[in-house]
């Protein structure tokens with residue numbers, strides 16, 4: 450059996466003159482946890498809504514759990530749990546009623562699932578509380594319980610960490626890892642807290658201005674993130690000219706008026722040093738350093754380069 454749960458080929462979503470998704474092709478494999486990373490407006494919610502069947506692409510093809518026909522895909526969506534742009538909860542109903550209603554809606558015959566999910570998200574003490582009286586973090590946890598009560602094989606969570614305090618963030622991380630391992634559930638999760646995603650995800654997909662700019666496994670990212678080249682000198686415009694001329698494919702960022710970071714290619718250090726010497730540039734520092742996921746993201750999107 451194929452280990453692919455979802456595949457998209459050349460998906461676009463156009464709103465008037467703007468592409469929210471622009472020729473997106475991705476493959477999601479079973480039992481992985483995908484961290485979906487992009488700035489505000491990059492197209493994350495749009496792709497998640499398409500995956501969840503809430504909106505439809507303007508063009509492109511999808512295969513979901515082996516099905517390509519839209520009606521067959523829709524049937525398979527019973528095994529998808531979602532929380533996109535906040536939980537859909539009934540404010541006048543209690544925590545338990547909300548989860549129970551969702552269990553019935555998704556047709557999970559296992560009655561014990563309702564209380565198990567409430568327990569899992571740490572809301573047992575508040576199960577009789579009306580949803581409208583919950584704090585933001587508690588509402589978020591209720592949404593996650595509702596997304597999971599159908600025993601999903603595929604869980605789509607848009608910014609689930611929003612509104613959670615540090616303790617709840619750790620609880621959620623452990624919970625998602627457990628669901629992934631125990632229930633063979635593929636998870637597709639977006640968050641702007643990249644350090645948290647780094648601790649959770651097995652794979653990372655970077656989206657920028659509607660385009661997927663990189664898909665990497667945790668191991669690959671660790672390798673890529675591990676180093677960047679740091680250059681300090683008083684000839685930044687000249688150094689930039691060298692970079693553009695000899696290394697046109699690299700990403701770099703001018704940090705200050707005497708420092709540049711060059712992402713992902715520590716092997717260029719010797720060659721770069723040679724070009725700078727040739728140009729008569731005195732270098733006060735040239736070294737390989739460690740990089741955070743945030744820095745890597747800025748590096749590949751070029752977000753702060755302009």
Ligand code: ADP
Pocket residue numbers: 464468469487488489490491492493494495496
């Ligand atoms: P993200 O979730 O990464 O913040 P979105 O997927 O919500 O980004 O949005 C991607 C782009 O599509 C944005 O420029 C947004 O303004 C636009 N967009 C999203 N939904 C609509 C809509 N219903 N009508 C028009 N434009 C939209």
